[in-house]
Amino acid sequence: MNICYIAQTAVPGKTAESIYVMQMCQAYSSLGHHVTLMVPKQPETIDLQDEDIFAFYGLRHRFTIRKIRLPHWCPDIFSYGMWMPLTILPNRPDLVHSRCLAPAWGVANLFRLPTILEIHNAPSSNAWPQKLFARLMASQNLRALVVITQALANHVKPILPPHTRLLVAPDGIDAEQLCRPDSLAAARAELGLSHEKRRIVVYTGHLYRGRGIELIIELAQYMSDHLFLIVGGRESDIEYYRQQTGQLDNLLLVGFKPPSQVFTYLQAADALLMPHGHRVENSGGRDMAAFTSPMKMFEYMAAGRPILASTLPVLQEVLHDGVNALLQPYDEPSQWTAALRRLQQDNKLAKALGNQARLDVQQYTWDKRVERILEQSGF
Known part of the structure; x- marks a missing residue:
């Protein structure tokens, strides 16, 4: 056609x-x-x-x-x-x-x-x-x-x-990401992080209101044995948060990276964060919290790393606590800290969550999404 x-x-x-x-x-x-x-x-x-x-x-x-x-x-x-x-x-x-x-x-x-x-x-x-x-x-x-x-x-x-x-039709992932070798060591080597001894926790995406950046900063203050990488954001937002976090040596605002490079950061992580708040703004400033289907959620799942996400109801259409993610209330930092410690101490759980997420996301490729749309639209 x-x-x-x-x-x-x-x-x-x-x-x-x-x-x-x-x-x-x-x-x-x-x-x-x-x-x-x-x-x-x-x-x-x-x-x-x-x-x-x-x-x-x-x-x-x-x-x-x-x-x-x-x-x-x-x-x-x-x-x-x-x-x-x-x-x-x-x-x-x-x-x-x-x-x-x-x-x-x-x-x-x-x-x-x-x-x-x-x-x-x-x-x-x-x-x-x-x-x-x-x-x-x-x-x-x-x-x-x-x-x-x-x-x-x-x-x-x-x-x-x-x-x-x-x-x-929820958002999706590129099927090619599921074919990439799953090597944490190779990803860290590519990013120059091979010698990093701390556990690496990654957030990708914009820094708009409601994306949980303040929570990530708070976690970094509590957990000096973890390195928090924030990948993405507009220059103005990045500069704002750099001024707020200049004293933290375990939080790095990486800045915007081309979409072709972002998946490497996900594969380099020990855990992935998606701390959406009760109000989640998009690039136009509209609140998306009630209806959002974040692309990053599916990319996180494809990376095969344990996901920590908020209990936002719409996210639970895809993420299930203790099955393919760990879910915590956005406004309870102590529960996020406890969840990261739990993953640190229970490698078996971390692997199980990541593996299940990677298995679940196979139904959400872009190709399958388009096929469903065309079929159900009568084409």
């Missing part, structure tokens, strides 16, 4: 959405489809110099990337809802998969192309987005509404027409 994927993220970019979009396009491409990713043209946030954009993301399958210059004289909701669909028309795709409401509405309702809308948070309560959402859901050209968690499905189901196909 000729598939057009629409997103609003910067490519290349540092956000989880940017990585997610590229992985989804690779998955469609790996199944033999001709894929065109369409994103708005934005100022470059990453200078790749001579590096290939696909190598930056660690991708093996290529696809077309089109950066569309949107008119500045028109409000976003109209320019995105009309201009992006107009640029699609000459190619007449067999399917449009959109992460954005406005172009999905334009493609399905105005140009009558088969459309999939994917949302990762509750629909906006503002008047215009509400109207567009309702009209798109009523369209016969909408093949499916894809959500990332059962919690989000339960939230939107009451406002959907009876005929709407509602699909739950």
